[in-house]
Amino acid sequence: MIHLILLSGGSGTRLWPLSNSSRSKQFLKVLRDSQGNHVSMVQRVFSQIRSVNADLDVTIATCADQEFSIRSQVEGDYALVLEPERRDTAPAIMLACTHLAMEQGADAGDTVIVMPIDSYADQAYYDGVVGLDDAVQSGFADLVLLGVEPTYPSVKYGYIVPGDTEGSPRRVVRFTEKPDGEDAKALIAQGALWNCGVFAFRLGYLTAISDGYLKSGSFDEFRSRYAELPKNSFDYEVVEKASSIGVVPYSGTWKDLGTWNTLTEEMTDRAAGRVVVDGATCSNVHVINETGLPMVVAGLSDAVVVATHDGILACGKEASASIKGLVGSVAETRPMYERRRWGEYRVLDSSAYPGGAKSLTKELVIASGRQISYQRHSYRSEVWTVVAGEGEVVLDGLVRQVRAGCVVNIEVGHMHAVRAMSSDLHIIEVQHGDVLTEEDIERFGDFWK
Known part of the structure; x- marks a missing residue:
């Protein structure tokens, strides 16, 4: 059996005002399935996971604020592990692995694969968990990553640099975090892969690391002492300190739909809500209006316009990746609309x-x-x-x-x-x-x- 931990966190402020602290981006029903129904990123991911030809045991690691959204969107069997507070991905993964070991009866030799819950990728990306399991169980490395073959020299992603450019899995020699454009080109020429935040290991490997920070006799005790764990990402706290790392390459579609620029590329509908868009003067414009008030959009190109009860955004798509600081200076500290x-x-x-x-x-x-x-x-x-x-x-x-x-x-x-x-x-x-x-x-x- 493969234990799959899906990480669900973040508030998606770069997708403000549609996404906020109570309505995270992964739950927004802005995509469509093969039947044309509106689905969220989470629902799309679970549909793909259920199509994997493997015995998968799914655990979702998230915060209490997202429990209702997950239960209302995800059906079937899965375990839900709730963080008592947000402390980044390293403690969240340690908590989920402790739950696997102490509450779910998982064996120390079982493979655990950690993935984000909101990746936008082909089915082959999720089918790749079988190859990750093979690499872990063969003893190739203590920690095995999934690396995406780059399609352009991105400066937004971290890079995994393997020791060779052929075969699978490959030994990892170093990491480079968000290089500039020229360095990204050089890394790609060396066969570097994008780091997509997918990690595989034996359960006992991670619980041994957790014990070094916090040794407990039960899951409830571990959770009650959660604040003692380092508030750090898994990449920095675990991966970069590991001595035995491998990577399995993946070639196919993979996107982080974390900005309006990338999200709108996958949105079928260009307008939603009470809105009129002047097709004669607008091009490559997406509009969402949740207010119920009438909206007219004209004379815009390569832009997104979003109006909700939390605020209004009018932004060029390329600039949407940089609005986080602006949102922080103007947005209300509390959501104006929330489902409970x-x-x-x-x-x-x-x-x-x-x-x-x-x-x-x-x-x-x-x-x-x-x-x-x-x-x-x-x-x-x-x-x-x-x-x-x-x-x-x-x-x-x-x-x-x-x-x-x-x-x-x-x-x-x-x-x-x-x-x-x-x-x-x-x-x-x-x-x-x-x-x-x-x-x-x-x-x-x-x-x-």
Whole structure:
């Protein structure tokens, strides 16, 4: 059996405003499958993994913020390992391998292959896990990478330099991280390969390394002491310190769809939402409008225009790879729209007043039959006004029926929850206090079982 660990992380700020801390790029349904259905990067990857002719045991390593998105998009059997905090890829892989060893009963001699969950590649890329397994089990090297044969001298990727240019697998002699254009050309001439972040090894190899940082008697103990692990990438913390490294070359399509420039190359639809694009004056333009407001785009070339509740982007495609710093200086620190296990919410207004008081207005949509957790807040009060649907509200243990027109006052520290009955329940929520953050929630599970 091959144990496949898929890493799901990152917020995709280079795809702002469509992607943010609560809606990562890998979950955006902007691609299409062979039947023409909209799918996300994650769904596309899982479809390809299920087509691999091998016995694969899949584990997804991610953060708690992405649990709902993964469970709602990925069906079938897989293990989910949640980081207690984000600490980069080295500790995430160590945590997942500890789970394999201590919770899933994997053998120390089994092959583990780590891959990003959002790569855009041909089926042959995923079929390559069989060759990686063969290389590991043959004892060719302690650590075996997958290297992509470059199609151009990219300055965005790291390069793997093998000792020879023929055969598979090959010995690795060194790495070069994001060279300039001339150095990239020279590396390609030497037979260097792009580093696509795929690593293969025996489980015991990695758990021995983990023990050097954190030795524990159980997975729960390991997870509780997660902050003791180095906050570093797997490349820097493990790969560059390894003495026995091999690489299996891959020749075929592989892309990191992490910028609007690369993502739009694979998008079938050039416009989505309430938008009119002037075909006579626009060329190579992609437009996404999630606001519901009318949008007109004219006179643009090689550009992307995106409008969501989190913001508006109008950008040349080539420049889209460099917007991260600009987004950081202007974007709100909290998402304005978010899907949750119980439904969704949208921020309608945010205001600050003299003396430090603040208010935040949301529209909550609790899906039929769903409920928000029984909870309380330490810094804010809330007023709920029901505008559509019927449901039940519990306040400090007392349950009451609510429908359109009902108002519920929730003071600081009071326990509360709500559930929708036979249809979606729409609530306008007004928060008031000095601190208005999503973190100001203490949850006590579901009130209604």
